[in-house]
Amino acid sequence: MSTQVLNSGSVVERLKRTRAVMSQNGIHALLVPSADPHLSEYLPAYWQGRQWLSGFYGSVGTLIVTPTFAGVWADSRYWEQAGKELSGSTIELVKLLPGQPGPLEWLAEQTPEGATVSVDGAVLALASARTLESRLKERGATLRTDIDLLGLVWQDRPTLPVQPVYEHLPPQATVSRVDKLQQLRETLKQRKADAHFIATLDDIAWLFNLRGSDVSFNPVFVSFALIEEARATLFVDLHKVSAELRGTLAREGIELCDYTGINAALASLPATTRLLVDPVRVTCGLIGHLKPEVKLVEGLNPTTLSKSQKSLDDAVHIRQAMEQDGAALCEFFAWLETAFGRERITELTIDEQLTAARARRPGFVSLSFNTIAAFNANGAMPHYHATEQEHAVIEGDGLLLIDSGGQYLGGTTDITRMVPVGTPTDEQKRDCTRVLKGVIALSRARFPKGILSPLLDSIARAPIWAENVDYGHGTGHGVGYFLNVHEGPQVIAYQAAPAPHTAMQPGMITSIEPGTYRPGRWGVRIENLVLNREAGDSEFGVFLKFETLTLCPIDTRCLEPSLLTREEVEWLDGYHAQVLERLSPLLAGAALEWLQVRTAPVAIKR
Known part of the structure; x- marks a missing residue:
């Protein structure tokens, strides 16, 4: 996706033209969601109207324009990015917070009696349209979905994509x-x-x-x-x-x-x-x-549930894809450690080198999302993406967060690892260790088949909450099989409604990715993908457990091992033993040596 930041002058001019068209059509408020006719999370450029009009290029957000107000609603993942990109545009950042009105609620509360709200019905979910129309009707206002106002002012709109099937x-x-x-x-x-x-x-x-x-x-x-x-x-x-x-x-x-x-x-x-x-x-x-x-x-959709439950045959190919991805990561990390101090490395360099390492692997098709390489303060923005205009040089001391993934013919990967640069501080190590404890807690969990996935969230958050720390994003999302890196129906997030369709079933692949973010300082996130497998049954029913699919060492130099329990150390050592066993046959030379060093058992001084 484009991360171009429009200059504020062009945004101001576009808002002016939009308001003129609104006035001509008797529209009081324009709703511009991040959506297309397929209600996709990631949009072809043709439907990136909210980005075009607002200048905010985060992948999720909702824009509302009235004669006297313009605002973008965004969750905590995007606050820092939105604050920068909306600066000087006259568009306010409205932070989505528990208990605060979202964009639809705001419209229902703020639209005057007799006024008309417009949204392109081609990109508004049926359920959302019903809710908004009902709420507006209570105020004596009207919802109009038969006109694409944005299309009337977006003169240089991109064309629809034409890539082969x-x-x-x-x-x-x-x-x-x-x-x-x-x-x-x-x-x-x-x-x-x-x-x-x-x-x-x-x-x-x-x-x-x-x-x-x-x-x-x-x-x-x-x-x-x-x-x-x-x-x-x-x-x-x-x-x-x-x-x-x-x-x-x-x-x-x-x-x-x-x-x-x-x-x-x-x-x-x-x-x-x-x-x-x-x-x-x-x-x-x-x-x-x-x-x-x-x-x-x-x-x-029946297919939503069917595609989420990967078959045993699918799982064979997914494990192979994870091995290839893990080998690519080892080659990259071996290069990175050698390059530190010898050449100039930026966040963009990280992206280029990691992409090249994946591209050398059998079955690789593309990345599964824009690589997030975020050093120190940039890591505090969960969806940060380095650009030619704005990126950091990796030097000095601190933490480098790398969140990346690949699309392979046999599966989709998504992994986040922390890399120490120079000497991390004790506080940084405590943050990394606390986040790892969350990963381990949920990875080791057993739970009833059919449990509603949002209910699992507190297992990962408990070690983090114990220190009065939290993070604003969900702990886990479903992952496709050579498909979207985000898919449902399951989601591990207490913010999500524990609806029946979120029930955990065998074969589902989900991320486990707790974090800690300290704005202006650093961010920590550690992420593995896991597969739901049956763990046995009893008079209490069938239980499930997680098989960790992701294969890549967790850098123990970022940790304070004394904060780990014996059970947590055993989990980490066992995970590293599996990583070593499965990746060694795919590596040689410096990459194999790096793998052997980074999977050594944890040494604890108590």
């Missing part, structure tokens, strides 16, 4: 799309639905065993899918699909239609149709094309 093939694709479609149709019967409309790109890519590169770092392609009893239709720019692939899909009963044909297809569904949709994952603009008589069967 390709197959995710065996052996890494372990279940055929024919079998996946059959399973989905069985679910439709159980739900008494005639058809299913899918707008989410990772669900579509998983279902059809297809991949693309329309969205940076996410191997997905811009598309919609409509699944009926007798046919499956994929709506995609036909120029992206080769004649050979078209033929393959046709032989398997999959029809292709142009991406722009989805509105007409929805409008043509019979009035008697019972259509399964996820109201949180489809937009009100798309659903608005249906005949009023069409019955919506609402619930989680």
